[in-house]
Amino acid sequence: MSEVLRCENLVKRYGNQLNALNGINLSLESGKIVGLLGPNGSGKTTLIKIINGLLTPTLGKVLIDGHEPGVETKKLVAYLPDNSYLNSWMTIQQIVDYFADFYADFRPDLALSMLERLDIRPNMRLKTLSKGNKEKVCLILVMSRNAKLYVLDEPIAGVDPAARDYVISTIINNYNPDATVLISTHLISDIEEILDRVLFLKSGNIVLDQSVDEIREEHGKSVDELFREVFRW
Amino acid sequence: MVWTLNKKHPLCPQIYEQICVGIAKGEFQPGERLMSVREVAVAAGVNPNTVQKAFEALEQDGILHSVRGSGWYAGEDTAKAREVLQKIIAEKTAAYFNEMDALGLAPEAVKLYVKEWNQ
Structure with missing residues (x-):
């Protein structure tokens, strides 16, 4: 098992305000599904954006498979942002071609066959799809890459329970055992069964970093129940 | 399954x-x-x-x-699998009798309830 992601004393400050990230130390190994859990404003998306090179840290550093975020790491990281960046006038085929142009590890046949199973055809335009289907298209594109690190920002926000099951089985079915999946969410009970490990983020600090079965053993409660306890106000 | x-x-x-x-x-x-x-x-x-x-x-x-x-x-x-099943059954039975005990029912009374339920 190798280390896929490493954060060392990572700090992010926006202007003169409080630190969005307050010295994060973290090491993720390959082959794990990790939940990044925290209430709104705890720093989840900031951390994810730094991992993807969309923000630069104020202090400290991030290493992905030994590289700082940049051109090299874009080849290694498959990122599902919390809002879609695809043009709505594009057809499914165009979007698939677009992804194939960008990422050498993208498998267009796999993406098209997964879309086909949802009755989403190549000639359909993105704007004609329902909100839930748009989100599934984005997830399918990301999971069709053969990446080292998958970073999914709120993949289950705003989907119905059936769609949620679809999202979960798509993640389980498509990540390869050498890769790591980092999933951010505040909907813990929906996703906790598929996690190996959780990170609780609170006001820019990691307040818990533990395997989920250890949590259940130690506390005799589900991750969701523990979360509610830690973040009670 | x-x-x-x-x-x-x-x-x-x-x-x-x-x-x-x-x-x-x-x-x-x-x-x-x-x-x-x-x-x-x-x-x-x-x-x-x-x-x-x-x-x-x-x-x-x-x-x-x-x-x-x-x-x-x-x-x-x-x-071995049957042994594990026996263990689960024993645990669940014990848990049931403990719960009934907390309600103030002696094992003998509980057994009557089980018998009645069965019929």
Whole structure:
């Protein structure tokens, strides 16, 4: 098992305000599904954006498979942002071609066959799809890459329970055992069964970093129940 | 196979137990090929690593065996799986009698209730 992601004393400050990230130390190994859990404003998306090179840290550093975020790491990281960046006038085929142009590890046949199973055809335009289907298209594109690190920002926000099951089985079915999946969410009970490990983020600090079965053993409660306890106000 | 998992307790031992129950009840015949780790993970909605760990523990206890490149098979000897089922039954029975005890019912009275319920 190798280390896929490493954060060392990572700090992010926006202007003169409080630190969005307050010295994060973290090491993720390959082959794990990790939940990044925290209430709104705890720093989840900031951390994810730094991992993807969309923000630069104020202090400290991030290493992905030994590289700082940049051109090299874009080849290694498959990122599902919390809002879609695809043009709505594009057809499914165009979007698939677009992804194939960008990422050498993208498998267009796999993406098209997964879309086909949802009755989403190549000639359909993105704007004609329902909100839930748009989100599934984005997830399918990301999971069709053969990446080292998958970073999914709120993949289950705003989907119905059936769609949620679809999202979960798509993640389980498509990540390869050498890769790591980092999933951010505040909907813990929906996703906790598929996690190996959780990170609780609170006001820019990691307040818990533990395997989920250890949590259940130690506390005799589900991750969701523990979360509610830690973040009670 | 229907998977019922309680999120308050570690999932790995629960998968272990449910496979044992499946074998003890004859849902899986000795030597029968089981679903792959990933298929079980999707069916039960859990992490493949959890299933893998459970299967490995089952192999260590001689309940399953794996064939490289082929998959997982129910072992020929089902004694251990039946033993696990007996243990689960004993635990659940004890828990039931304890709950009834908390309600102020002596075991003899509880047995009457069970008998009545049965009829």
